[in-house]
Amino acid sequence: MEASSNTAAAELNIQNKSTRILVGGSPSYRCDYCGQVINEQIRFSGVTIRDPNGEITEHFFCEEKCMTSQYPDI
Structure with missing residues (x-):
């Protein structure tokens, strides 16, 4: 499950x-x-996220700017 960009x-x-x-x-x-x-x-x-069902997903970003664009509050 992918987290929404506005989560x-x-x-x-x-x-x-x-x-x-x-x-x-x-x-x-x-x-x-x-x-x-x-x-x-x-x-x-890299960011590893566990969803409410316990499933783990990894998200990869080429630079910090992309990561904070996807997850601004990280």
Whole structure:
């Protein structure tokens, strides 16, 4: 389940917020906000959210600006 872009961070059960770097052999990701491909050796942000049913989803963002655009209150 994807959180809506207008869902307040206070309503989200954020499990983890991290900065990551892909290494060789890692899968490619796209920014959940702008769609830019996140390539190897590029620093990016990850947010792990647990929904009310207990399901966990991970969201990836190419930069902090995209993450705060998706979740302004994070």
